[in-house]
Amino acid sequence: MSEKVQIKEVGPRDGLQNESSFVNTEDKISWINQLTESGLSYIEISSFVHPKWVPALADAKEVAKGIKRKKEVTYAALVPNMKGLEGALETNIDEISIFMSASETHNRKNINKSIDETFTVLQEVVKEGERAGKSVRGYLSTVFGCPYEGMVETEQVLKVAHTLFDMGIEELSLGDTIGVANPKQVQDVLGHLVANLPKDKLAMHFHDTRGTALANVLASLQAGITTFDSACGGLGGCPYAPGASGNVSTEDLLYMLHGMGIETGVEEDKLLHASLFIEEKLGKNLPSRVLQARKGEESH
Amino acid sequence: MSEKVQIKEVGPRDGLQNESSFVNTEDKISWINQLTESGLSYIEISSFVHPKWVPALADAKEVAKGIKRKKEVTYAALVPNMKGLEGALETNIDEISIFMSASETHNRKNINKSIDETFTVLQEVVKEGERAGKSVRGYLSTVFGCPYEGMVETEQVLKVAHTLFDMGIEELSLGDTIGVANPKQVQDVLGHLVANLPKDKLAMHFHDTRGTALANVLASLQAGITTFDSACGGLGGCPYAPGASGNVSTEDLLYMLHGMGIETGVEEDKLLHASLFIEEKLGKNLPSRVLQARKGEESH
Structure with a gap:
């Protein structure tokens, strides 16, 4: 296992996008500045998606322009298409993230396009993003299971992954979008993927919906993965399940990694401070175990 | 990794013992009967401790006598001393559990005796329990960390474990009492212990206080452990931290094990039914991720 891991904080984007309560722009900016201070090297700050689809992130531009940027930190924003890219480029964000699903049905329900049609759209976004001097990261959803199709074939994941790397993405984040993965499955899927794709360009994106996220991180570490997405406080749960967990919590991930002697560069206390701040703004207990234990x- | 795991349900004892709200005896009996119906092969139903110390379990005798017992299921009760043993034997419970800490300070705070003094008390309990035809299980607390002493030396754990096995216990449950363990530590400690103790007589007892319980289970499975304690709903949190997690949740554990193709004999839906029942009786959301997701x- 590696002695260093990079954590990519996705709370301000994946964490907030499903929240029913809108966090003020000013509070988002203050929160992201706190995340910066914690020592994170990567923060996905918002999504340049049409506000009709993600009203919680309608202020992406103001947030991107308002935050205090440190040059050691990569600030990224999610972008679905050329229009989103234009908005993101206006803010001179460091990195662009694109997304699609490994399963046809989820891709269609989420993006309203087939996988092949999505490739066409994303190809242009990647090209134009790179032309503007931006690196591009890919998110692949439903890698470990689809809410409509159930199991997703690893061959299908591999096919989509190859196409995205061929387009020019720098890294692919493999998402357990609905939080169904188990460590055996992670071992099996990663065993296949790392044999066919550059291991250091793969990141894991686990949701803790069924409590298995850190076990899945462990299985991924054992497979040689060194980049993990997580969200401050464990934000990102389902709006229909008040007690349900979302993304694996950054502080729980830090607790485990640091305990294992793995460096991340992030200070746990400062990260917790940011979690307490956003928890207060949202006015509810967040799912992170470490956060609740600390309180x-x-x-x- | 083994293809079969035995789960020992400790919710009615370790789960309820810190609860501030008293669950009616009748409800406890109904709940334990539901746990029996789920297919569990082992249930620790209560504790024969002085009600002054654990008021929530003051009805141990009534519970033990009131439940519907299936002969395939082992029903156990915790016993601190000879007086507790007498109470337990009156109910003809199947198995006796004894407990102590690996760290001197925790043992003293919890039992009000030194480790050596505790050995003397437990020796008699084990002898008399066995004379009455009962098997005896040992719990060893603070194996992965002590709230007063911090790290606990594995040599110290091994010393106490050897003494307990020499007394005649059938199995030793190694407890991460305050939920601080990480998978690397589990690998290290178990690496040492399984080299010196019979692996099939060791069980793991994790608390999910910091979210690492299932990752620690995975590390234990990889070390060859096949018996795990857990509590329905993830009961067993700290009374001072309303959102904090307790024992690893039985349903989360089942979800992970079954997903990995490991058999337990327990039906997830029936177990969840029992969790929903006790959740309603306690009048608060329990920490289990699977339970909250399912709701x-x-x-x-």
Whole structure:
């Protein structure tokens, strides 16, 4: 296992995008500045998607322009198409993220296009993003299961992954979008993928919906993966399940990695400070185990 | 990794013992009967400790006598000393559990005796329990960390474990009492322990206080462990931290194990039914990820 891991904080994008309560632009900016201060080297700050689809992130431009940027940190934003790219480029964001699903049905329900049609759109985004001097990251959803199709064939994942790398993406984040993966499956899928794709260009993106996220991280570490997405506080749950968990929590991930002697460059206390801040703004307990345990210790 | 795992349900004892709200005896009995119906082969139903110390379990005798027992299931109860043993034997419970800590300070704070003094008490309990035809299980607390002493030496764990096995216990459950363990530590500690103790007589008892419990289970499976304690709903949190997690949740554990193709004999739906029942009786959301996700799915 590697002695260093890079954490990519996706809370401000993947964490907030499903939240029913809107966090003020000013608070988002303050929160992202706190995340910067924690020592994170990568923060996905928002999504340049039409506000009709993701109203919670309608202020992407103001957020991107308002945050205090440190040059050691990569600030990224999600972009679905050329229009989103134009918005993102106006803010001079460091990196562009594109996304699609490994399963046809989820891709269609989410993007309203077939996988092949999505390739055409994304090809242009990647080309124009690179022409503007931006690196491009890809997100692949439903790698470990699709809410409509169930299991997704690893061959299908590999096919889509190859096409995205051929387009020119720098890294591919493999998403357990609905939080169904288990460590055996992670071992099996990664065993196949790392044999066919550049291991150091793969990141894992786990949701903790069924409690398996950190076990899946462990299985990924054992397969040689060194980049993980996570969200401050474990943000990103389903709006229909108030107690349900979302992305693997950054502080839980830090607790495990640091305990294992793996460096991340992130300070746990400062990250927790950012979690407490956004928890207060959202007005509800966030799913992170470490966060809740820490609050208990402090009140005791 | 083994293709079969035995789950030992400790919810009715370790789960409830710190709960501030008292669950009615009748409800406890109904709940334990539901747990029996789920296919569990082992249930720890209560603790014969002085009610002054654990008021939530003051009805141990009534519970033990009231439940519907299946002969394929082992019903166990925790016993601190000879007085507790007498109470337990009156109910003709199948198995006796004894407990102590690997760290001197925690043992003293919890039992009010030194480790050596505790050995003397437990020796008699084991001898008398066995004379009455009961098997005896040992719990060893603070194996992965002590709230007073911090790290606990594996040599110390091994020393206490050897003494307990020499007394005649059938199995030793190694507890991460305060939920601080990480998978690397589990690998290191188990590497040492399984080289010196019978692997098939070791069980792991993880708390999910910091989210690492299932990752620690995975590390234990990889070390050849095949018995795990867990609590329905993830009961067993700290009374001072309302959102904090307790024992690793039985349903989360089942989800992971079954997904990995490991058999347990337990039916997930029936176990969830029991969790929903006790959740309603306690009147608060329990920490299990699977439970909360399932409630979200059903309300959607």
